[in-house]
Every structure is written in structure tokens, then in C-alpha cells.
Amino acid sequence: MENIKTQDPKIIAFVCNWCTYTGADLAGTSRLKYQPNIRMIKLPCTGRIDPVFIIKAFEKGADGVLVSGCHPGDCHYNAGNFHARRRWMMFHKLLDYMGIDENRLHFSWVSASEGKKFVDVVNAFTNKVKTQGPFEKYAKINKEFVINE
Amino acid sequence: MQIGYYPGCSQEGTAKEYDKSLREVLKVLDVDPTEINDWSCCGATSAHVTSHKLSLALSARNLALAEKQGLKEIFAPCAACYNRLLTSKNELQEHPEQKYEIETIIEEKINNIPEIYNIVNFFQKIGKDKIAEKKKIDLKNFKAACYYGCLLVRPSGINSDDSEQPNSMEEIVKATGAQTIDWNFKLECCGAAHSIARQDIVVDLSKKILDDAIKHGANVIVVACPMCHSNLDMRQQNIKSKFSDFKEIPVLYLSEILGLALGFDKKQLGIDTHFIEFNLPVRNDVQEVSA
Amino acid sequence: MKIGVFICHCGENIGRTVDCARVSKAAGFFPGVVHSVDYKYMCSDPGQNLIKQAIKDFKLDGVVVGSCSPHMHEKTFRKAVADAGVNPFLCEIANLREHVSWVHEDIDVATDKAIDLIRFAVEKVKRNTPLTTIKVPVTKRTLVIGGGISGIQAALDVANAGYEVVLVEKEPSIGGHMSQLSETFPTLDCSQCILTPRMVEVYQHPKIKLLTYSEVEKVEGFIGNFKVTIRKKARYVDDTKCTGCGDCMQKCPIKKKALSEFDEQLTTRSAIYVPFPQAVPNIPVIDTSVCTYFKTGKCSMCKKVCGRDAIFFEQEDQMLTEEIGAIIMATGYKLYTIDKKPEDSEIKGYGEYGYGKYKDVIDGLQFERIASASGPTSGEFMRPSDGKTPKKIVFIQCVGSRDESKGFSYCSKICCMYTAKHAMLYKHKVHDGEAYVFYMDIRSGGKMYEEFVRRAIEEDGVKYIRGRVSRIYEEDGKYIVKGEDTLAGVPITIDADMVVLATAMVAQPDASKLAQTVGIPYDKYGYFVEVHPKLRPVESSSGGIFLAGACHSPRDIPDSVAMASAAAAKAMVLFGSDMLEREPTIALVNENLCAGCFYCKKVCAYNAIEIKQIKDKQGNLIKEVAFVNSGLCQGCGTCNATCPSKSIELIGYTDEQIYAEISALM
Secondary structure, eight states: OTTSOOOOOOEEEEEETTTHHHHHHHHHHTTOOOOTTEEEEEESOGGGOOHHHHHHHHHTTOSEEEEEEOOTTOOTTSSHHHHHHHHHHHHHHHHHHHTOOGGGEEEEEOOTTOHHHHHHHHHHHHHHHHHHOOOOHHHHHHHHHOTTO | OEEEEOOOGGGGTTTHHHHHHHHHHHHHTTOEEEEOTTOOOOOHHHHHHHOHHHHHHHHHHHHHHHHHTTOSEEEESSHHHHHHHHHHHHHHHHOHHHHHHHHHHHTOOOSSOOEEEEHHHHHHHHOHHHHHHHOOSOOTTOEEEEEOTTTTTOSTTSSSSOSSSOOHHHHHHHTTTOEEOOOSOTTSOOOTTHHHHOHHHHHHHHHHHHHHHHHTTOSEEEESOHHHHIIIIITHHHHHHHOTTOOOOOEEEHHHHHHHHTTOOHHHHTGGGSSSOOOOOSSSOHHHHTO | OOEEEEEEOTTTTTTTTSOHHHHHHHHHTSTTEEEEEEESOTTSHHHHHHHHHHHHHHTOSEEEEEESOHHHHHHHHHHHHHHTTSOGGGEEEEEOIIIIITTOOOHHHHHHHHHHHHHHHHHHHHTOOOOOOEEEEOOOEEEEEOOSHHHHHHHHHHHHTTOEEEEEOSSSSSOGGGGGOSEETTTTEEHHHHHHHHHHHHHHOTTEEEEOSEEEEEEEEETTEEEEEEEEOOOSBOTTTOOOOOHHHHHOSOOSSEEOTTTTTSSEEOSEEOSSTTOSSOOOEEOTTTOHHHHHSOOOHHHHHOTTOOBOTTOOOEEEEEEESEEEEOOOEEEOOOSSOOSSTTOOOOGGGTTTOSTTEEEHHHHHHHHSTTSTTTTOOOOTTTOOOOSEEEEEEEESSSOTTTSOSSOOSSHHHHHHHHHHHHHHHOTTOEEEEEESOOOOOSTTHHHHHHHHHHTSOOEEEESOEEEEEEETTEEEEEEEETTTTEEEEEEESEEEEEEOEEEOTTHHHHHHHHTOOBOTTSOBOEEETTTEEEEESSTTEEEOGGGTSOOOHHHHHHHHHHHHHHHHHHHTSSEEEEOSOOEEEOTTTOOOOOHHHHHOTTOOEEEEEEEOTTOOEEEEEEEEOTTTOOOOOHHHHHOTTOOEEETTSOHHHHHHHHHTTO
8 A cells, every 4th residue: 555645636627517516516505525636617518528628637737537517417508418428438438548547537417406416526536536646647748748848 | 931830838738729720720821830849848827936037048948949940930829938938038138137147047049039929920920811812711600709818918018919908819810701799808817827726716717708708799719828728618617517507608719710711620620629519600501510 | 917816705704714815925926916815705895895996006907706606796796897897707706615615624725725726717817808798689579389278377467567479379269278177176166267257358458469270380589589480270261250150150061070179079069160169269260171161162051151251261371470589388288098009109008998998988178078067968977978877987097197117107296186076076966976086196285185185085975995997898888997995905896887087197299399399398208398497497498488387297277377477477577678688608600710510510409500601702602610699509618619620619618718727727
């Protein structure tokens, strides 16, 4: 267990405005506590999420990325999360090629009424990313190939 | 026409005449039934109450053998066999993990399960027109009550006919020129396997069915299941001894009534082996029939 | 850009776990930030003034407020910023309360996170562009589709508020199913007596344009600006001349060929007919499927007897176009018909009840007609087969409802109550009769509903049996009903004279087609779907289209009426302003980059993407590009993520902005 670093991981979350962001608000108003590693980026809908965002997040130093939106069928925009889910299915297959361990990425549905679920998802994912240690592959590539950075 | 034939145990025992008449009829209708080699018990009504896996494995073995023999379609004249084979087929197709387990048990691979027909479906496949074309005698004085019993059109959903208001057998019987009656108890329980241990139950249940058919004007009952036949035919004597006012009514297999229309005599079809004597005039000229 | 950062303590709500002073100090060093302060209550008047003053003093053109959730006070701060002369969309909120101070305990860690969130917001606001809310004019006219009690109520409410209404009904008369009912539970009010005045009110209302025997063909446009095409089917009767005298119906030689829809097939009607005597409008229609003139050209009896020369065989369907601002869907329901084997393979049907083989096995609406004073028996209880008074009636509930294996999974909601009413009405008229009800559960939630059912059981002696019926068959003129009493655990056989099936309420068969025409979602049963089941139950997810009554889900009259009034109120909220304001968060196409693949068009759930042709000066087509209809776009951004060339971007959430936020993580 010694070689597993337990330093604080950096986690970026891409969440939709209507369900998960509001669910996170509910976690707040309910004064539920969760681990503080997560930094949320609010988007109108998971349908807005381009897989490149996720790669970009890893490139910029994230150790884990969480994507969360409305439950299937509950999308504020009718079908945005279905598009997101389909993109996810494709992207998931490419993770290995990208050199990203699938444990560093999590896709979940958290509705506006699921403050507790949001907390559980964040805590579980944070713990999972912790066991993975820091993600340094992309940073190394940056160091090797990018001059003046 | 080529077809795989799964006779089932009754066809070689209590329902020998069903098998006999069926083979005669199929010959006339240009059907060449290929018996499944080394076929075994379908599990009948007892296997699935004992062990679900056993019931699947027994039927699956027969299906696997049929596949091995290159049969794309098989038919099972016995309603219980048909029901078991169809249920197994459905379950093997729906649950791949189940299929894997069963394959291990029967030590056979199952890939393409043949299409399964019951006798009514199969005659539908042959076609009413073909039957009408080969018909030698018009059975217009027959008033047939078609009795489906509990198994022939079930389980609902995976069966082609309506499980509560079936009409497929009537269609076939009408092709012989016979009339069919609308009656209430085409699906009612005949008592089935209680025939041996609880005769009293069978007597009561079968009587209800027979009475209703007679009341609605039937002069013959047509069945497509050896179990139904043995209860409705054999137990009429017991009914009679319990209810003296009971009127007898002959019970024919679907293949037998078709056989009559195709010109076979009672003996050729094995009708003479029934408990209730069949003495309906097939033609106005009675002599020819009793030969 | 000169950015100001304002950190709110929210009393102690943020301040307790976030070191606000440290946050504001750190923010002060972010590139672009020229001013950074913290304050006890930023949302209060002095707090807002603090922001306004800072904008003036430091000539700020970007503002970041670290406070509560943007769902709480984004509007407040945007307004404050706008008051000080800065575009409101150059104000970003960092959520330091719900997402930081309330969910974390360690002050250092929480403060670090707060600083990160402020950095995100600063990076984002740098790339914000000044936007103006989109304003679209509102056509203050409402289209109500369906003229049952829901449609009538919605139309009257909107019209009484002074707005014009177009009421479209596909049948020859308005009134819907409520006009067929005998008496209503739990008060046993005469249904027609309370409904017909409403129907007349609709007919006479100066603000309501009534289009009966008409159907909606096409809906274009968007909230506040719909253009609706309506097909007015040919009645073959000139409604400007007809006085509704009824001579034509009297003389029509066709009397028996057509079954009366209004009497649920229990009686027949003439080829030229009004559905029922109180019909509104009282103008007949010719049923061309049975009319001798339309079949052979031989008869024109109605034309001969009409004193007003109103019969007009050459009439054709008319297409009308209406400018509409809001649409209220009130298309109602149908009863599940058991009289044939359903073709839809999912529903297996009820062969055990005979598929309509037995004349005296009827459904709830047929029973209503028999019980109704205006019905075929004038309210006398007679069975359809031989006209005898039934001495024993069996009612079977949940036929098709709550039945996953053979019918629908949902509860039809009204059957428990109307069955109790049926049994009660029967017992009131046939004192020596016996009424049996087979039920699964008695669901009688509602004001005075449970009391009503108890009354049927206790005062009127209706016998309730908990269990299902497995078979019905005819024997000697009786219907043998075989069922099970699950409470006593015994099989039960009843020789009934008549059986009434409480068949499931189902959506109109063409509801899904209409939903596609109008552009609203529907569920697997064909019922229309609301935006939010709890807080927005009468709005569809398409702006400006509202739902009323049983087209949404099974519901009884008071529920339908309440929903209709709510839908009307929603329409009127829309009409409260002349212009509609919409968030400018919509997609925008870079026409230079767009290659015209139209993947965006395929993924858009709102049909907001159109094909725009770019032509040179001579009018030759150069290329086709995507174009976003700002009235339809809702701003989900799916197109943006889908676009292979990134030539369509969601304003406010552009790739550049999101990358900036991601980069701010470091």
C-alpha cells in the first residue's frame, strides 16, 4: 500500500444546470458533507459536453473527471442526456487508447432531488481516484514536447 | 413437404390411434414426417413442478437432436409436448446463461432451435385449401365442439392463437365440411393427470365439458391432446355410472376427423379403439362407413 | 477587461467555513481583477450598492460575485450590474455557499476551493460577451384542442379574461365524454344539467371562435408565435343557413345502418345527424359512409325537406390558418375497447370476457348511457339483449388497468368511483336487484369520495368482492361469472343478468400523432408529458403549450377542470406582457466555418436548426449552412458538442469559455 500515494486528487466535474448542479445545491441546503476535491463546471445540459472537455481536463492536471446529468428521460431539453450517453459509450471505448484508466472517469445520473446521491457519488468517486494516485502521463508529455511551458 | 416429427410417449401408448391416423392423413396431404432420432421424454406436466432445470433439459435435448438432424421445423401432436418444447425454446432464446447451463447438462450444443408447431398450427401451415382439395367426403352432418384444453394455446404471448378465445382448430375442422359450434368450455380443465389418482375430480370436470358441448348442439368432440382424449373418452363410462342421465358423445382426434373427410374408414384411423363407439353417419350411406 | 470580485459572507453561512478575507485577497491577484472585496450581505441593498459604486469607481466591465447558488441570486446581481450600466451577462456567480461552505468543514480546504471557484468564474467572465435578452412579440390568442369539459373550461377561462380563443373539436359537437354521463360522483349531480349551460356559453361567447368537426393539421412557429393550420371537415350542411330544426334527420331514410357514437353503439342514428339533442352547435353532419346520396347518388331527401336550403352536398374540407400565442391540449381519453382482440401485440386483451360476444357484457360508458335519463332506455335499467330488467349485475373493475400481463400498468383512477356510482344508481332504481363489484383495491382518494363508496356498500348494500374474474360465459340467458374472493379464499360463481366492465382509460388513438404535429412529448401509452411532475404539471416541455385533463393522464371531472383552469392561467401569464423575454443562451452559427453537414439539425430536439442558403449577388447558391431559429432554440448545447467543425457555438458556454475554466484548475 505504500506505493499508492494518498495525496489529494484534483477532480473536475461537468454537470448539467438542471439536475446535478441543483442536486449539489440540495446537498448544500441539506448540509450534507462530502470530500472537497471536486470542482464543478456548470453546463446547461450534459448534451453540451464534448469528450474533448474531458481530455482537456486530464491534460490540465485533473486526476479524475466526473460527468453527471439528469436521469434518462428526465432531461430538461428532452434528449440531451441521451446524446451524452451515446457519446459516452463511444468515448469509453477509447479511454484505453488515450491512456486513461477507466477508474479515473465516472458517469452518473443525479437528479435535482438527489442531494444524498450526489454526496455518495462524489465520495465514492473521490476515494476511487485517490487509490489511483495522481495522473501524470499527460503532464509528462507536456514537459517533453512543449517548450516554454 | 418435409417436417420433423416429435411423437411423444402417448403416441406410442394410449394414443396409438392418434399417431396412426396422423400418419395416414399426412401421407394423403403429401407430408413426409421425419421422426427425431432417439427422442426422449419432453418432461410433460411433471418435470417442471419438480425441477425447472430438468424440464428445460429434457425438452432441450429433443430440440438439440432435431437440430443435429438438420430439421428446421418440427411438430408435436401432443399438446403437452408442444407446450414444453415451446416453453423451453422461448426460455433458451431469452436467457443465454440458462442456455449455456442446459447445454452443459445435455452435452449438446444448441444454435438454431427449429420452429415448433402444434398439430393445429401445422395443419394451418399445410393449408385449409389443401385439405379441402383432398377431401373425399363432406362431413356436413358433423357438429363438432373443438376442445383445446389447457395446453394447446398456452403459454399466452408466445403462442400464435388467442389463449382465451382460440379459433384456429375450428378453421381446420370447417375445411372438412363439418360445422363447428360455439360453446363455453373449449379451454376448461379436463382433470388432466388426476385421471389416475383422483378419478372423482376428473369425472366431475370432464362431465361439465361434455355436457356443455352436448347442450350447445355438438354431436362430436374434437381434441388435439392425448390426455384430453383419454379423459373425455375413457371417463365417460365412469361419468355414466355416477350420473345415470348422462348422454354419451364420441371424441375424435383432429387427425381422425380429417381422416374421415379424406376417405379413410374407422378402422384405418383407429377410431374403433375408442371407448365411446363412434357411430355418426359419415355419409348418408351408412353402409360404406361401417365396412 | 477590468474585473471586480465581490465575496459575500452570507452572514455567517459562508463566512463560518470560508475565510472570505483570504479569498478576496487572493482574487485580487488574479490577472484582470482590479478590485476585490468581501462583505457581510452582498445581496442586501448596501451590498448591491457596493457593487454599483465599485463599477463606477473602478470602471469595471466584468463582475464576479462569490455568494450563494446562481439559482438563488443570479438575477439579483445581474440586475444590480445592469443598473450600474454594465451588461448583465458580464456578471458571473461563484457558488461559495451550497457548493463550499455548507458541504465542507475544514476552513483551509474550503477556502482553497472557494478561491478555485472564483478563479474559474474570473476566467469565464473574461470571455463573456455582452448579450441582450431576446424579445419576441406575443400573439394573444389561445388555441384549445378538444372540446370536452377540460377544453370548455380552459376556453371559457381564457376568453373571460378578455383574450381570444379558438376552440377546435374533431366531433360534430362539443361536450366530450361528460355529456354522455348520467350522474356524477360523489354528489349525483346530473351531468348534462351542469355541462350544457357551459357548452352554450362557449357557443355564445364573443371571444371564442368555435370550430367543431375540425382537426389540427399543422403547427408551426414557437411560443407566442404559432401558426396553426386547421382542417374544417365538410359537414355538407351550410352552418350559416341551418337552424337546427331537425327535419332532415326525421326524413332521412337511413335509420338503422349507423350506430350512435353518443349512445356508445347501443342505438342507431340517421345518416344526417347531430350526435345528441343538446349538441352545440346544433347543426347536423352527413355521415358519408352510410348516406345513400354519397353511395349511389339516388337520395336527396334531406335536401328536399330542408326549408332553408342548407344541405350542400358539394361542400369540401376547408383549411384555416390561425395566428396563435398559446396552445392548450385537451384531447381527453377513450375507453379501452374489449370487443375485439387488440392488434397491438403488447396488450393481450380479454378473451375470457368474450370480446364483445355477449350483448349484456358492456363497458362503463355504455352503462352511463343506460343509466342516463336521455339515454336509449330513458334511464330505465334494461339489458341490451332483451330489454329485461337485470336483477343481478356484476361490475368488474381494473379491466385493462393495473394489469401488466394483459393490459396497462397504470391505474385508471376514476373506475373505483364510477363503479360505486353505477352500483348505487342501479340499486336506487332496482330495489330488489343485487349488485356485485369485483375489485383489486378501492382507491377512493378525494373529497367525499371514500364516504361515497362506503355509502354504496353500507346504505345501498352493494356487495364488494376482492378478487379477479377469470371467465364469463353465457348459460341459459345468464352470464356465469367465475371469480375468486381472495379475502375468503374461495372461488365464486355468480349467475348475472348483466356484466359491466370498468375498462381502462386510454389516450386517444391518434394522440401520439397529434403530439408529433404539435411538437410535445408523449409517453408509451400516448399520454402527453409534463415538464415537471410536481412543480410544472400543466406545462409541456415545449414553451407555450399547456396540458389539460385526461390527455395527460387518467383523471376525473374536478381534476380535469382544475387542470384546465391552471393551463388557462399559464396561457394568461404568457399574455401578461407584450414581448417575451428569453435568455440569450442560444446557439449561433459561424457561417464561414459551417460545412453544412447538418448533424446539428439531427440532434436538435426543438427543430430549431434550419437550412439557410447563402447566395452570391447574382442569386446563385454558394452553399447551405445551418441557421438557428432563436425563437425555438432552448440553449441545451447538444449541437455545439456534436458539430465536427465547431462552427456552431452556444453563447455563454462556448468551447473557449469552458477550456478557460478547465485551464483555471492549475
